[in-house]
Amino acid sequence: MIILLDLLPIVMLGAFLGMDVVTFPQAMISRPIVAATAAGAFIGNAPAGLIMGAILELLALEMLPFGASRYPEWGSASVVGGALYASAWGDPAGALVASLLAALLTAMVSGWSMVRLRRSNARRAASLKSRLDAGSVDAVTGLQLFGLTADLFRGAIVTFVAMLVFKPLTPAIISAWTVDARDSRAVVVAIVAAVAAGAIWKIFHSVPKARIVFVSGLVIGAFLVVTR
């Protein structure tokens, strides 16, 4: 019971932000840079949430929510990642890696749950077909509300189960961690920056002059990093 009450704010946040990905309101409050920061703020450590959010945002650049394509669900996953990392006060070695791993596993499972939900909506629509064809306003509104409610519950369940699994697992990984904190962080940043650079290229390579513009930005960015 205490665990349930403890997790309730994070589960509610995960439910609402999981819903934002597709069903309502798609204002992109589910993007990692917002969702993980919000989760960190819920824990009382927004700066740590922002660190996790920036890392996940770099990864999420690659997977854009095109129509019927299958993609990881970043909303609930970012809440889980942000909450776990923000809970590891003092940023011990391994906390970032363990929390990020938990977020990515959650994103994978949550993406799968979205596919299940879409199939469930299709079954519901099939069962209402004659009433929908006849123009029943109750059937149209009912199907819409069913999908919205189911998505809210989907996000809540994913967040709850992920927190239940990873909340005790993350400290266990941190306590057994042996690689230096700085090296651990460097590995994570190198991976996500490489994925982001590859993603940017995939998205914008067809834009005229994108290569020269990207390299120009990169030179300015690298200059700022070295000289600041």
Next chain:
Amino acid sequence: MTATANARTSVAASLPRGIWIRMYLRLFAVQGSWNYESLIGNGIAFCMEPALRLLPGGIGGQKYSEALGRHARYFNAHPYFAGVAVGALARAELDGVPPALIERFRTALGGPLGSVGDRLVWASWLPLCSLIALSAFGFGAPPLLVTAIFLVSYNLGHFWLRAWGLQVGFKKGLRVADALGNPVLRKGPQIVGTAAALVAGLAIPLASSRLIGGGRSLAAGIIVVAMFGGVLFSRFGGRIEGWRLSLAILALFVFFSVIR
């Protein structure tokens, strides 16, 4: 008879404010029942429903039921551009356009609304706003400012696009294809894409540097490694998604660090 016809003409010219607002708000839930069979078809009917109440006979009338049933079927569009379809189809219904013509128009409308939206929003506007927020993060902005920069910049475009779509759809009706030739929609993805490529160049090193948390030589080294990895990934990474590859590497890293 003449008074009724005049009233209908006036409704068809512009929607009553209350109905427009109801339709606009419903557009935010247009994908509420998204599924692999009818995609956003039911959502389109759900969003149009307040306008269909203006049909002769009102709620439950024959015209109302026929129109609602017609629009609850398969339809595909980008969610932010669904308003164009909702507005145009509502206008066609209120103008009394024959059902067969509405069906043909509906079929023709879906594809362009999907491709324009995907290119302008998912492949241009969203990455640009995300990269601007990451740049702000890289420059050391605090959590509230980073999230505010992203949400405000992104949603200015988002809220406006939904409103514009509904407005232009209803105004143009069956001639809405003209509106899709708008220069913003044609040239927008290219201009936004160029800007995003520039911001991406800035954002990746700056954000990486802040994430590492100090150490210029380490930051520079990681940026070089990341760019090399990015080139490799973009050239040879077509078969695997980056986040899955990251997941596999991180799992191995955790395993290595915990058991050694």
